[in-house]
Amino acid sequence: MVRGNTSSSRDNTVSSVQLRQLKPSFSSRFKEFFIRHLQVFFYSLGLLSRSPFATLMTASALGIALALPAGLYVILDHASQLSGDMNSINQISLFMKKDTSAKNINTIQKKLEAYPEIAQVKHINRAAALQEFQDNSGFGDALKALKNNPLPDLLVVYPSLTHSDPQQINTLLIELKKIKQVDLVQLDIQWLQRLYAIINIGQRGVLIIGSLLALAVLLIIGNTIRLAIENRRSEIVVMKLIGGTDSFIRRPFLYTGFWYGLLGSLIAVLLVNISLIIINDPLAHLSSLYDNNLFSLGLMGINISSTLLLSGCLLGLFGARIAVGKHLKEIEPK
Template sequence: MARTRLITAAEGMAEFQQALGLADALGRLDDNPLPASVVVTPVDPAPEGVRELAESLQEMTGVDEVRLDLAWLERLRHLAELGSRVALALGVLFGLGVLLVVGNTIRLAVESRRQEIEVVMLIGATHAFVRRPFLYSGAWYGLGGGLLAWGLLGLGSEWLAAPVSALAASYGATFQLPQLGAAGSATLLICSTLLGWLGAWIAVSRHLADIRPR
């Protein structure tokens, strides 16, 4: 268990009155019919682990009833899986977009400097020498795209944080959208830079093969 919170009978009645708005009617009761309860937050939110925790708590002495909303946990897990797949699909599309955009940009750059390339190749420049500045440009383009994607992810996470928290709170739970963190951010920027470099390498290699010094 990650943490527990004790709710006394009086606190439970106060929350019940506030939720239903029947403070006057419930205040006329001679005795408080609500028992004390303990809200348990599991370490592992997976439905299987929570089910095992509920079964073990039910077997403890002094526990009358354990209430668990497995349907909500299943819906939450499905939503998380959907979010992961959407993020993966967007990542693949982003990678393809980087390759296409960088490749097209580098292709135009090569065409605009075609005469310069022919001149340097006439005096003995190798393909690796000609290719190098374009690869640097592609890497910078990829890094710029990665920074843009990182910023959009941050804004999207902030934009969705409040609705997701409100949805979880309506079921009496807490949930936060996962964040990239330092490792995830570094991975995103490195991958975007490598994709930019790869797109530039493909574009330059294809066009250098067609350039013949005259």
């Protein structure tokens, strides 16, 4: 047989082409990299739209999980804004001793108004206060029976905006208490502090619920991607056999996770806004019962919405990455 000869002569001619490989140019690969990413981006969306019902079910579960902390956050955000508004109208009430003369009170008022910490001082005359109380409280007749006016003169002190943090207010309070003619100093922010404390607890609660539900989102997406991987096992094997890198095989699954995250957070935005619309009417009614200022939650702000969408997408990507990393290793050609 001459086979040995031919093959050895071939050796010389083709040894230079050992494992030569047809390779695209670098610039082509670079450009194609982005084009392929874009293709896979929409290809994975196409895959999802092939089974719209299953996709919608998963996305809705994600939407509900995301809507809950987002909705609570919106409410808390409004509550703290509301209390913030009230904080700026901090006021200190100085109840004067009853024997203080009007002239004296006038001097004190003038003196206080000169303080840099104080923006404004309002004098509420005890006679005027009694009149107003008689008119508005419904105890008019009962009050008329009194011989003396039981109400003291009142100086309402408005601290200037530059001196409104709790520390400075405290210093001011001590200062005010030193005035001889002052009977009682009352700061109307105790309820505000309590509200703050409650909001604080609420914020922690949102943080806990948010973290737990973010974990739930990760698990839902992870499980969905795991099923997708299982469904496409044979395809993955083929990809690996013809030289697909891990990152190439991972890509469509990562984008699928991204789409789930985006769809889920879009549904969450929708759910929160629908809930706000439902709540807003009775809320406006409630606030009108307190005063004339209409308080409304409005709709979700652009900041919260975009944060929600962004975190949804990131959770989707992250959940998919975990699932793919774990399950892709298990699929090897046999």
